[in-house]
Amino acid sequence: MAGQPGAANPSPAIELQGISKAFGPVQANKDINLVVPKGTIHGIIGENGAGKSTLMSILYGFYRPDSGEILIGGQPIAITDSQTAIRAGIGMVFQHFKLVQNFTVLENIILGAEDGGLLRPSLSRARGELKRLANEYELQVDPDALIEDLSVGHQQRVEILKALYRQADILILDEPTGVLTPAEADHLFRILRGLRDEGKTIILITHKLREIMEITDNVSVMRRGEMVASVKTSDTSPAQLAELMVGRKVLLRVEKAPARPGAPVLEVRGLRMVDASGVERLRGIDLDIRAGEVLGIAGVAGNGQTQLLEILGGYPETGAKLEGQIKLKGQPLALAGSDARARRQAGIGHIPEDRQVEGLIMDFAAWENVAFGYHDAPEFQNGMLMNQSAIRADAAAKMQRFDVRPPNPELAAKNFSGGNQQKIVVAREVERNPDLLLIGQPTRGVDIGAIEFIHKRLIELRDAGKAVLLVSVELDEILALSDRIAVMFDGRIMGERLPHEATTADLGCLMAGVDPATTAPEDAIPPAAAHVGTLPGHTG
Amino acid sequence: MDRMPKWADVILTPLLSLLLAFAISALVIVAIGESPVEALKVMVEGALGSSYGWGFTLYYATNFIFTGLAVTVAYHAGLFNIGGEGQAAMGGLGVALVLLAVPWPHWALALPAAMVGAAVFGALWALIPAWLQAKRGSHIVITTIMFNFIAAALLNYMLVNVLRPVGSMDPASASFAASTHLPKISDMALAFGITWGKNTPANVSFFVAVIACLLVWLLIWRSRLGFEIRALGKSERGAVYAGISPVKITVIAMLISGGLAGLMAINNVMGEAERLVLNAVEGAGFIGIAVALMGRNHPVGVLLAALLFGFLYQGGGELALWTSVPRELIVVIQALVILFTGALDNMVRIPLERIFAALRRKGKA
Known part of the structure; x- marks a missing residue:
């Protein structure tokens, strides 16, 4: 033997x-x-x-x-x-x-x-x-x-x-x-x-x-x-x-020039949210994002990032109680009684965290998905009916520009790979040229080649003077793309760092709910704190 | 990457399911000691063999088109409306009230008014379950089926206590004025010099039903509302993300669905009975579910499936009339058709998909 x-x-x-x-x-x-x-x-x-x-x-x-x-x-x-x-x-x-x-x-x-x-x-x-x-x-x-x-x-x-x-x-x-x-x-x-x-x-x-x-x-x-x-x-x-x-050379770092922040685009003050079951998900969020910068929100999933994105996107969970102020380019936005459509019209684009559940209708054809959320745009109407040839042409052009493969607008969204599905969503939101782009987990389940492409497009949007709010659980991604990093824990912003100053250990502490600046170094990153940190939903 | 060609999906699968259902029906007929060949002959002869048979088949099919479309529209919004029975019954009440309240000079005026009455009453009957679903999360399957019973009871009350002409022993409304009687297809054929289906109930409503198929197709696949209805039906969270209000779309889709079910009343109440009677719907609301299932929730499919069920209804009646096959057997055949085309769809589909995959591999190799 x-x-x-x-x-x-x-x-x-x-x-x-x-x-x-x-x-x-x-x-x-x-x-x-x-x-x-x-x-x-x-x-x-x-x-x-x-x-x-x-x-x-x-x-x-x-x-x-x-x-x-x-x-x-x-x-x-x-x-x-x-x-x-x-x-x-x-x-x-x-x-x-x-x-x-x-x-x-x-x-x-x-x-x-x-x-x-x-x-x-x-x-x-x-x-x-x-x-x-x-x-x-x-x-x-x-x-x-x-x-x-x-x-x-x-x-x-x-x-x-x-x-x-x-x-x-x-x-x-x-x-x-x-x-x-x-x-x-x-x-x-x-x-x-x-x-x-x-x-x-x-x-x-x-x-x-x-x-x-x-x-x-x-x-x-x-x-x-x-x-x-x-x-x-x-x-x-x-x-x-x-x-x-990938089969070819790839850039592991995102190449970008230093940000040139302009006027404030988004101002959030004292944002609180209590969900329908009475759990406080956001406990007073203050945020500012200027034109031409990327604010990255780091944190373990489940610490209020989803709720923040949903509120800014105009569709807070039903039954939630909201408090605070949101201003877009100086104009206050209604917290309650708003919907995602109104936010899009106000100039907020949104690439949601879960493209398969929210960002795309998986059974819809790609061309329908490229119009999704903007399907009431005047250029897509033809009297009482939708102008399907205009929508198809628009989708084909956007898919071409974003290198969606295969570039076939008739294919259902579910038949594209994860990376190409995400490119469809990114194409739809970025091409509308929003003043503020919300992005959750832009590259979750996306292959390296597509990650590189998506990151490049986001930086291009920033350089065009738009504001980007990036939520990601991938620390590498946050570090690569952000001009400023805010760390969320248990519905609060634990602290803000500049990417070139931040270390993984430092951010890790903040993500676990420990501020290294106020805590003695020896009890930093206790595993127990990291454990508690993922549990805000189960304490109520 | 579709598993098999579209024609196989849309035509071959239901056809094979249907053949299986008929094969088992044949076995049942053999088991009770009758000849399935004879039975089939009687059914085909009775339903399709003469213009007389067609006159009934089309009449039944008209009912099923309306109720099938009703289920279809709700289905695309992710709602299972099984309250077509009650909505159609209420549509009948709407028709009766409209036709009895105004002395209509001509059917061409009475028909649009009756359609409005039918659709409004049917839609309102769907509104409460829709509202409860959208706002309170009460499951629409439960509420719509409960509303079927409430509609039956309400109709009972209305016929016995309100609409029954004084002195009549029959729980039915007064007959509608002759000027509101809809032209039968046989009359219309006669105008062209063709003798077709004399004394049959098929009437101009059939053409209204066909137009409704076209309109529903435009609604679902060509309009913005249809886009939003389908988006909600596929993913509620996706719809919310896109700024589509689930409450609004749920209510609108159910109003349209209930309206379509209610519209059936222009056929059975206005076109056939020419007065409102108890239990005028006769189960067509439920058949609509099977029709929509078999028609794959597409208006063309609904039209074809409605014709099939019209054939089964009429052919079944003939079977009971001319052979010793009991009438209940027709229900068995209908049930088998529903079972195979609706519930056991995958039994045929999956082997078919395998065959097509194997064929494709062979073609490539």
């Missing part, structure tokens, strides 16, 4: 040989070869649609490959379903957690792995095992807490615990840091290193080059369904990886 334990070259944890998978005419994976040695952290990067998720789904038994072979610990294995994968020691932590919100941690852990018909023995066995795992890997979670009361970081720990409880030796994590604060991400990385040192094998799927460089031992790059490179992380650089991913 090849690869005896203890031999000079022990058999790798995972070996993929010539894996191919097609969905109809789309070749999602093409002849993939991959070797992941035991006890290493292996990064897999690639743009959206490069085939990373398909490959991992094959490994976890969601799809069967059309051809090729999977070897786990040197043994060929046919992974027909996730149960087989679990038995083979593979655990998966999905990007969107698969937890039952109103179950406790313990109940979630044994779910599907109960010992028998009665729950109690399973629960008590799990409780002991959980304690052991928690101590061994810094994975402390209260076993009796309800999932819905846990922060995102803790929920993720539960997912990892679930996998370890099922005796996973190979742990696959799909974009694990997307929802975490820098402090939580650091903690996660400590956990992962600990697991690796105990001999577990970890596969990390991410699009963040910084993480790859920081934590992985080896990295594989996928592009258009193919594995284009597998290298030792220490032998490569972010620029090289980005080039491999």
